[in-house]
Amino acid sequence: MAADPEIRLPPLRGAVIGLGMMGRHHARLLQTSPRTTFVGAVDPTGDRHGAVADPALVFATVDALLDRPVDERPQIAIVAVPTEEHVAAVAALAAAGVSVLVEKPVAETPERARELIAHVREAGVHGAVGHVERCNPALLELRRRALEGQLGRIFHIRTERHGPFPARIRDVGVVKDLATHDLDLVGWLGDGAVRTLAAQTQHRMGRPHEDLVNVVGRLDGGATFTVAVDWLSPTKVRRTTVLGERGMLVADTLTADLTFHANGEVASEWDATRTLRGVSEGDVTRYALARREPLLVELEGLCDLVQGRPDPAVVTLEEGLAAVELADAVLRSAASGDAVTITPSGEGATA
Numbered sequence: 001m002a003a004d005p006e007i008r009l010p011p012l013r014g015a016v017i018g019l020g021m022m023g024r025h026h027a028r029l030l031q032t033s034p035r036t037t038f039v040g041a042v043d044p045t046g047d048r049h050g051a052v053a054d055p056a057l058v059f060a061t062v063d064a065l066l067d068r069p070v071d072e073r074p075q076i077a078i079v080a081v082p083t084e085e086h087v088a089a090v091a092a093l094a095a096a097g098v099s100v101l102v103e104k105p106v107a108e109t110p111e112r113a114r115e116l117i118a119h120v121r122e123a124g125v126h127g128a129v130g131h132v133e134r135c136n137p138a139l140l141e142l143r144r145r146a147l148e149g150q151l152g153r154i155f156h157i158r159t160e161r162h163g164p165f166p167a168r169i170r171d172v173g174v175v176k177d178l179a180t181h182d183l184d185l186v187g188w189l190g191d192g193a194v195r196t197l198a199a200q201t202q203h204r205m206g207r208p209h210e211d212l213v214n215v216v217g218r219l220d221g222g223a224t225f226t227v228a229v230d231w232l233s234p235t236k237v238r239r240t241t242v243l244g245e246r247g248m249l250v251a252d253t254l255t256a257d258l259t260f261h262a263n264g265e266v267a268s269e270w271d272a273t274r275t276l277r278g279v280s281e282g283d284v285t286r287y288a289l290a291r292r293e294p295l296l297v298e299l300e301g302l303c304d305l306v307q308g309r310p311d312p313a314v315v316t317l318e319e320g321l322a323a324v325e326l327a328d329a330v331l332r333s334a335a336s337g338d339a340v341t342i343t344p345s346g347e348g349a350t351a
Contacts, residue, residue, distance in 0.1 A: 009307050011037045015065055015074035015098075017089050019043040019058075021166075022103055022130075023080035024051035029296050030078070035303045039074050040065045062092045074098050076306055078130070078299075083108045083172060087116045094123035101302045103130040105180045106320035108172065110328055113321040120317060126306050129320030133181045134188060135294035135301070135313070138251035138258040141287060142242060143189050150260070151244025157186045157225040158241040162233035165205060173209030174229045175201070176327050182227040183215075183326040184319065189242055192221035193322075198339040199330040204232055215330055247282065260285045 014036040016026045023043070031038040031053060040057045041047065042065050047058045059065045066073055079089050079102045086107050090100050100120065106129045107113035120127040133139060146154060159182040187193050197217030201210035212230035219225065238253040247262040264282030297313065304312035329340045 011035055012075045012303055012306060013037050013039045013071075013073065014076045014078070015040045015042070016078045016080060017042045017062060017065075017093070018080035018082075019045075019047055019049060019051050020080065023078070024049040025295055026078040026080055026299075027051040029293075029299050033296065033299060035300060036076070039072055062089060066092070066096045066098075076101070076302060078302075079103060080130075083176070087112055087119070090116050090127075091119045094119045094125050094127075097123065097125060099126035099302070099306045101128045101130055101298070101314075102317075102320070104132075104184075104315075104320060105172070105176050105324050105327065106317065107324060108176065110321065110325045113317075113324045117317045117321060126302075127317045128302055128305060128314035129317060129323075130298060131181065131184050131315040131320070131323070132294045132298050133185055133253060134315055135297035136251070136253045136256060137289045137291050137294075138253055138256045139185070139189070139240060141258050141289055142240065142249045142251045145249060145260075146189060146242055146244070147191060150246065151242060151249060152246040154190055154221070154223045154242060154244045156223060156243045157190050157219075158243070159185060159225075159227050159229075160237050160239045161227075161229045163231065163236035164234060165211070165231040173201075173207070173211065173213075174231055175210060175213050175330050176324070178231075179213055179215070179227055179229045179330065180323045180327050182229065183330070184315070184323040185240065186217075186225040186227065187219060187322075189240070190219045190221060190223045190225070192219035192223065194218075194225075194326055194342050195220045196339055196341050197326070197329060197333060199333040201331070201334040202230075210331075210334070213330065213334065215333075256289060256291050258287045258289060260287070 014030040016023050019041055027041050030036050040059055041052050042059045042062050044060050052058050076099045077093050079100055081089055086102055093100050107116050161178050194217055197215055199215045202212040204211045211232055215227040217225050240251045242249045250259045261284050262282035263279040301313040305314050333340045
């Protein structure tokens with residue numbers, strides 16, 4: 001039976017697997033949120049960032065975390081280890097009855113993602129994926145307004161994600177580390193699945209993985225999209241634009257600002273140009289938004305899912321798999337130079 005959202009439920013026992021760049025922030029929230037009781041962190045290198053208040057709650061392995069009395073074991077765990085270690089960590093946690101939120105990408109390949117999902121489903125626990133951009137207040141408000149019709153018919157979605165190379169990344173390139181955010185977002189914001197895409201990549205830093213990607217494509221509702229991501233820019237940019245028949249919404253996800261640029265009309269007395277006239281610049285509105293930390297919103301969504309609250313705000317494992325499949329299609333398109341068609345089953349076929 002679903003939990004009544006008005007009933008105050010006891011906090012969930014929570015743990016984090018991995019205390020790196022993302023894991024330390026998850027540890028902070030698990031220790032401070034009233035929705036959770038912190039019962040441990042796992043990292044073989046220890047707590048190098050000082051993220052855990054009680055050193056006795058830092059363990060070297062998942063087995064050590066789980067080898068405790070039942071009331072000290074986690075009910076939920078955030079998996080924030082390197083991508084290639086996701087499946088092993090989730091398999092051990094799920095087998096022990098622990099529900100999981102897995103940092104994106106959910107796995108390094110579609111095949112491994114399906115294996116991870118199978119572990120969760122066979123264990124009968126809950127699972128979600130940490131596509132935290134869906135919890136950004138500017139994007140949440142942008143999507144609400146777009147789906148309620150503020151823009152009219154949506155024509156195009158554009159995402160830009162640029163910045164310097166993060167030394168922490170060793171196992172993947174920009175497509176799987178960063179562009180999975182955007183490949184997930186374009187369909188979520190446009191309310192339609194990606195149906196075709198074509199991509200180009202560049203390798204400029206001597207690494208085996210790509211440093212820059214540009215993707216163009218179309219959603220099944222007819223809207224087009226572009227995704228531009230790189231680790232080569234000296235400045236950090238995180239911008240999402242949705243263009244429609246009534247104007248344009250622009251979200252800056254670094255500052256959580258959302259701006260609406262309305263279409264304007266300028267009368268023309270020159271008869272010959274009237275049929276050629278497009279829109280012009282209209283009013284510009286920057287919305288005042290309630291800003292909550294996206295990682296906290298994401299954690300609350302996981303708690304809602306596990307506690308049976310209605311409509312939990314989580315990204316499902318299947319949606320995480322779809323993002324990995326799109327990333328795989330992007331890399332295949334870039335390698336072949338051909339466009340890729342995404343079939344309804346999620347399998348890509350070179351056009």
